[in-house]
Amino acid sequence: MSRPLLALTLTLILxxxxxxxxxxxxxxxxxxxxxxxxxxxxxxxxxxxMVTSSNYMATQAGxxxxxxxxxxxxxxxxxxxxMAVVYPQMNTIGGDNFWLIYNAxxxxxxxxxxxxxxxxxxxxxxxxxxGYDKIPSRGYLAANTVPGAxxxxxxxxxxxxxxxxxxxxxxxxxxTAIGYAQNGMPVTPSLNYWATVNVDPKDTTFRDLQRFPxxxxxxxxxxxxxxxxxxxxxxxDLARTLTIIADKGASAFYxxxxxxxxxxxxxxxxxxxxxxxxxxxxxxWVEPLHVNYRGYTAWNLPPNTQGxxxxxxxxxxxxxxxxxxxxxxxxxxxxxxxxxxxxxxxRDKYLTDPDxxxxxxxxxxxxxxxxxxxxxxDMQHAQVNIKPxxxxxxxVWFGVVDKEGNAVSLIQxxxxxxxxxxxxxxxxxxxxxxxxxxxxxxxxxNHLEPHKRTFHTLNPALLTRDGKPYLxxxxxxxxxxxxxxxxxxxxxxxxxxxxxxxxxxxRWLHGRTWGASSNDLKIEGRVDPAVIKTLxxxxxxxxxxxxxxxxxxxxxxILIDQKTGMKYGATDPRGDGQAAGY
Numbered sequence: 164m165s166r167p168l169l170a171l172t173l174t175l176i177l178x179x180x181x182x183x184x185x186x187x188x189x190x191x192x193x194x195x196x197x198x199x200x201x202x203x204x205x206x207x208x209x210x211x212x213m214v215t216s217s218n219y220m221a222t223q224a225g226x227x228x229x230x231x232x233x234x235x236x237x238x239x240x241x242x243x244x245x246m247a248v249v250y251p252q253m254n255t256i257g258g259d260n261f262w263l264i265y266n267a268x269x270x271x272x273x274x275x276x277x278x279x280x281x282x283x284x285x286x287x288x289x290x291x292x293x294g295y296d297k298i299p300s301r302g303y304l305a306a307n308t309v310p311g312a313x314x315x316x317x318x319x320x321x322x323x324x325x326x327x328x329x330x331x332x333x334x335x336x337x338x339t340a341i342g343y344a345q346n347g348m349p350v351t352p353s354l355n356y357w358a359t360v361n362v363d364p365k366d367t368t369f370r371d372l373q374r375f376p377x378x379x380x381x382x383x384x385x386x387x388x389x390x391x392x393x394x395x396x397x398x399x400d401l402a403r404t405l406t407i408i409a410d411k412g413a414s415a416f417y418x419x420x421x422x423x424x425x426x427x428x429x430x431x432x433x434x435x436x437x438x439x440x441x442x443x444x445x446x447x448w449v450e451p452l453h454v455n456y457r458g459y460t461a462w463n464l465p466p467n468t469q470g471x472x473x474x475x476x477x478x479x480x481x482x483x484x485x486x487x488x489x490x491x492x493x494x495x496x497x498x499x500x501x502x503x504x505x506x507x508x509x510r511d512k513y514l515t516d517p518d519x520x521x522x523x524x525x526x527x528x529x530x531x532x533x534x535x536x537x538x539x540x541d542m543q544h545a546q547v548n549i550k551p552x553x554x555x556x557x558x559v560w561f562g563v564v565d566k567e568g569n570a571v572s573l574i575q576x577x578x579x580x581x582x583x584x585x586x587x588x589x590x591x592x593x594x595x596x597x598x599x600x601x602x603x604x605x606x607x608x609n610h611l612e613p614h615k616r617t618f619h620t621l622n623p624a625l626l627t628r629d630g631k632p633y634l635x636x637x638x639x640x641x642x643x644x645x646x647x648x649x650x651x652x653x654x655x656x657x658x659x660x661x662x663x664x665x666x667x668x669x670r671w672l673h674g675r676t677w678g679a680s681s682n683d684l685k686i687e688g689r690v691d692p693a694v695i696k697t698l699x700x701x702x703x704x705x706x707x708x709x710x711x712x713x714x715x716x717x718x719x720x721i722l723i724d725q726k727t728g729m730k731y732g733a734t735d736p737r738g739d740g741q742a743a744g745y
Contacts, residue, residue, distance in 0.1 A: 206662055206722075207731070207733075207742045207744060209729070209732070209743075210729065212238070212566050212730070212745060213731075214238060214563050214742070214744065215561060215720065215741070216561035216740055217246075217250070217560070217561065217719065217740040218738075218739050219741035220245060220339075221246040221249060224245040224339040225239065225242040225561070225563055226743050227339070232329055234328070234330060235565040236319050236323035236563075237320070237330055239561065240316045241336045244336065244337045244339070244340035246575065248340045249348045250351075250559055251581065253353075254558065254559045255577055255592065256312050256401075256416070257306075257594040259308075259312055260316075261276055261621050262315060262623065263462055263624070264322070264570070265568075266569060267568035269326065274465070275446055276448075276468075276616075277315025277316075279310055279311040279597070280309060280614045280615060281435075281611060281612065281614060282307055282436040282437060282440040283437060283439060285601075286611065287603050287611050290304070291603065295603065298601055298611070300369055300599050302375070303432045304433075305596035305599040306585050307436065307598035307601075308598035309436060309440050309441055310594065310595060313413045313417075314444060316413065317414075318446040322448075333409070334410065337409040344397070344405060344591070349393055351392065353738065353739050354389075354396075355391060372581060374584075377588055378586055381586060382396075399591070400590055404591050404592060416441075417444055421590060424590050426441065451464065451465070452470055452528060454477055455481070456478075456652065458628065459626050459633060459656060460628070461473075461477050461626055466516070466517045466522050467517070467619050469620050469622055471506075472503075472510040472645045473622050473644065473648050475509060475510075475527060475532075476503055476645055476649045477652060478532070479540075480498070480502055485653050486657045491694070492694065493694045496686070496694065497698060498540070499649055500545070500673045501541075502536070502537075504546055505539065507645075515609040518615075545701050547702060558620070558640070558641075559574070560572075560573070560717070562635035562636065563721075564730050568728075570632040572624055574637055574639070575621075578595050578596045578597040582597075598617055601615075620642065622637075623637045635721040635723075636648065636720040636721075637718070638651075639717050640672075640715065640716025641674075643670075643674075643715060644716065646671065647715065647716055650670055651666065662731055666719070666734070666735050669710070670716075671685065672685040684704055684705050685714060686705060686706070686707060687712065718737075720732070730744055
């Protein structure tokens with residue numbers, strides 16, 4: 164069975180909660196245009212709380228916390244920690260995360276950057292002396308930034324406990340994750356697929372991960388093959404690490420025995436990170452970015468994330484009558500791609516750690532700049548002189564809304580599938596390779612420097628109206644993240660589609676994403692052939708891909724009816740996810 168069909172099958176067997184739909188959504192989208200069966204057109208609906216994530220075990224962990232009276236941040240930590248166990252191909256506690264949090268008591272949107280900085284020894288000269296003109300994508304030299312995820316859980320928890328109320332004890336939030344690590348969890352199709360891909364011995368640049376002993380011991384069978392779907396995978400070292408964090412708090416990860424074990428292993432293999440790097444790490448509350456879109460306020464994270472690009476696309480689209488183009492038309496796809504090119508040109512010029520290089524965000528997100536970008540778009544011809552960068556990214560996004568109206572949009576990642584491939588002995592912590600995206604060219608805006616945060620594709624999103632959350636949304640997928648976010652927003656806001664229909668609908672990808680090796684315009688084969696023909700005639704380098712391919716990323720959304728308080732969840736048929744509430 165192909166991956167798209169397998170993902171589709173998993174989606175079909177998830178129970179639909181109800182067939183009631185949001186009053187403001189145009190119900191003509193339920194006529195079957197994007198749905199193979201009626202059940203796939205149904206958004207789960209909940210009165211009290213809703214969770215959506217790209218793994219059903221993680222979603223269930225979050226709903227359980229909400230049922231016990233925890234707030235949205237509590238539930239998000241339960242989802243994040245569980246995801247770090249059951250979805251190691253996409254994220255672990257050895258990675259980073261970024262948060263958008265809406266506080267129902269204060270009406271404020273908070274943004275948290277929990278990405279790690281490069282180690283004190285990580286310099287261009289060091290890599291050059293070793294003979295590298297590019298940082299290795301895998302291995303010990305790729306693990307050159309401190310993992311920030313656990314610090315994000317901690318900072319968000321402390322904030323919510325003091326300002327939201329209804330917080331459950333910290334220790335309880337990690338229990339589901341500990342249980343899956345200790346007692347085992349079923350291997351999913353996604354985990355089986357990506358483990359299989361990564362044991363290719365012919366590709367020693369990006370794959371061949373069995374060369375790393377701890378990765379091989381934990382994630383592969385004795386025959387160096389992926390565990391089959393449905394096998395029970397246990398991670399006792401990770402269970403012990405999570406138990407220490409649950410008992411002693413996040414500081415145990417950065418200053419206690421966990422940090423000591425990680426650093427000792429790295430140093431024994433000429434790695435980059437030191438105990439001082441771990442002790443000095445901190446997550447930072449940052450000022451969220453926002454732009455207006457059709458009377459809604461779209462929120463995202465500032466640099467070092469590409470949230471600026473996601474918002475720039477909407478800022479450009481403000482200057483077009485998107486609805487008049489017709490959803491699914493050649494004009495629609497053309498406009499979305501051309502707006503993306505304009506945003507990516509700015510992103511590629513400026514995006515890095517703003518502590519090291521100033522970024523003119525006010526000007527880039529201004530209405531005037533959006534108008535100037537829009538004026539450069541030719542609706543009959545694709546631009547060919549704006550080239551995107553080449554970032555990959557294996558990531559998970561998830562959203563939570565609780566019964567008090569608090570909302571969380573959270574994204575967590577280890578960069579490439581299985582990150583660096585390095586698991587320091589005795590920890591179970593698979594380390595990210597996010598820092599391998601630093602450039603060794605001193606003239607590049609994203610060049611490597613000690614204590615610097617690298618360009619991040621991660622960017623969780625939130626849409627508010629009249630100061631209250633309307634849509635919690637996001638996706639994984641590298642360069643696809645801003646594009647899929649734009650697809651979700653335009654399909655819901657401009658075309659009145661339901662969240663599930665907006666995610667189900669055919670998607671496109673300009674540039675490169677996780678698992679893909681070419682820069683082009685990928686478009687799902689479900690799109691009308693006449694539309695594809697027109698796009699080719701306008702100069703787009705089209706590559707038709709399978710319908711529901713996970714190359715397009717795994718998106719999710721929660722729409723909140725501001726009149727009734729009903730919460731409408733959606734998850735992506737391209738992944739292993741689930742939206743559920745109570």
